[in-house]
Amino acid sequence: MRTDVIRLGRLSGERTVKMMQFLSSMRADRWIADADVLVDIAHVLMLEKQKIINRDTAKQLLTALLELHDEGIPDEAFDDSFEDVHAGIEALLVEAVGMDNGGRLHIGRSRNDEVATCIRIKLRDELLKQMAALLKVREVLVAIAEQNIETAMPGFTHLQHAQPTTLAHHMLAYEQAFSRDFDRLREAYARVNQSPLGAAAFASTGYPINREFTARFLGFDGLVTNTMDAVATRDFALETLADLAILMANVSRICEDLIIWSTSFVHFVTLDDAFCSTSSIMPQKKNPDTAEIMRAKTGSVLGAYTGALLTVKGLPMSYNRDLQELTPNIWRGMRDAKESLRLLIDMLSSATFDTARMREEAGKGFSTATELADSLVQAYDIPFRTAHNIVGRAVQKGYLNLETLDTAAKELGVEISFTEKGLSQAKINEVLDVNYSIALRKAPGGPAPLAVKIALEENKKQLDTDSVLIDERLAKLSKAKDDLIAEARRLVT
Numbered sequence: 001m002r003t004d005v006i007r008l009g010r011l012s013g014e015r016t017v018k019m020m021q022f023l024s025s026m027r028a029d030r031w032i033a034d035a036d037v038l039v040d041i042a043h044v045l046m047l048e049k050q051k052i053i054n055r056d057t058a059k060q061l062l063t064a065l066l067e068l069h070d071e072g073i074p075d076e077a078f079d080d081s082f083e084d085v086h087a088g089i090e091a092l093l094v095e096a097v098g099m100d101n102g103g104r105l106h107i108g109r110s111r112n113d114e115v116a117t118c119i120r121i122k123l124r125d126e127l128l129k130q131m132a133a134l135l136k137v138r139e140v141l142v143a144i145a146e147q148n149i150e151t152a153m154p155g156f157t158h159l160q161h162a163q164p165t166t167l168a169h170h171m172l173a174y175e176q177a178f179s180r181d182f183d184r185l186r187e188a189y190a191r192v193n194q195s196p197l198g199a200a201a202f203a204s205t206g207y208p209i210n211r212e213f214t215a216r217f218l219g220f221d222g223l224v225t226n227t228m229d230a231v232a233t234r235d236f237a238l239e240t241l242a243d244l245a246i247l248m249a250n251v252s253r254i255c256e257d258l259i260i261w262s263t264s265f266v267h268f269v270t271l272d273d274a275f276c277s278t279s280s281i282m283p284q285k286k287n288p289d290t291a292e293i294m295r296a297k298t299g300s301v302l303g304a305y306t307g308a309l310l311t312v313k314g315l316p317m318s319y320n321r322d323l324q325e326l327t328p329n330i331w332r333g334m335r336d337a338k339e340s341l342r343l344l345i346d347m348l349s350s351a352t353f354d355t356a357r358m359r360e361e362a363g364k365g366f367s368t369a370t371e372l373a374d375s376l377v378q379a380y381d382i383p384f385r386t387a388h389n390i391v392g393r394a395v396q397k398g399y400l401n402l403e404t405l406d407t408a409a410k411e412l413g414v415e416i417s418f419t420e421k422g423l424s425q426a427k428i429n430e431v432l433d434v435n436y437s438i439a440l441r442k443a444p445g446g447p448a449p450l451a452v453k454i455a456l457e458e459n460k461k462q463l464d465t466d467s468v469l470i471d472e473r474l475a476k477l478s479k480a481k482d483d484l485i486a487e488a489r490r491l492v493t
């Protein structure tokens, strides 16, 4: 077993392996280990620049840290006899460069600001991956929409045929939902990417540290200024997880549509076999399991959020060890959402839509009745509610034609005979036509091909803007990292 250099002075008493495993964050710390090396490098550079440690100590520490960066962190650092990876890496460094140098690494900082910094570094990377995956989902939806501007299908409310729409309109509805999910993550990123480093335990330090220096070299956009807040808060993670839970609720809805659409009585879509399973007893079965698992992952991600929120609820200021239990929720939520999005991209882009079936259903269930009511309002200057009742009563009779409309009006006590007023069956049929009804709905955001084409242009512009944003953020992070490593290499040679 390795020595935990942190415990040496203050504590004695044996801990069993079980105890140590219970207390250690090592398993989840795999997520932040690489970030920890970067944080160490930035901290050492700052200590040297501020003349808090001398050049030689800095050189020795940086040489060992660069080796961890270049070669990877050896497994010993993850031994769960250490409380966490910070203790593990510090112990390795002390071993590598001796206590006189290695023992100076932790001047002016605490694991409290260290871990908060590492989490933010890893989380911002994960956020950008998540945003890139979301962008891809939106691109796939836009591509399906572009090919189906004229594809009529039934639109549903209460899962009943409601009014005809198009597959393009339906896909763009999801695109908009995912676009808002993207915005939420974009905004969360701005609050994630602030540096808590330099807060130390919570009250900062008496050493003349330079917080801006480490923040810049670690690619942060600013500081979490109040040092107590810096180590105590995990609200940046909570808002990310809440955003992911909302995003997954949207994922679950599109999955639900795909599941319903792939039933044999709806048959609007055929999912690629790769995303389906069969039954161990029923040889004919093709089940949309991937969509089902994704629908269920929504619950896991929401669980990660509630787990995290309940960890901080009622915690006193400032750092409490409870916070360690919050962190795995971040990675679990991130992982489930990311894997779901990546599968959704492929499941959607490989799906085959049965557009003939969609068209066949589009006009069913009197789905164009609203248009007939509207046309009666316009042609005969009757109130909409009157027209709505007349058409509704005609529907009750099972047919929409001149005869049922006239009878309906009479039954409802409306003094009007459509036959006498020149309404023809041909006119009724024209109004009840699915394409006619869709084409009329050309208000902004409506299903008419004209409106959908305009929406598509807007959506594509937004996709470009969002893609540039991701690239800019990635470039900024990668430049900061290159600068950090270059500065460390410059100092050691």
Ligand code: ARG
Pocket (backbone or CB within 6 Å): 025, 083, 084, 111, 112, 115, 319, 321, 323, 324, 325, 327
């Ligand atoms: N493993 C700890 C965590 O994840 C790091 C901070 C430990 N701080 C402490 N005071 N014991 O929160």
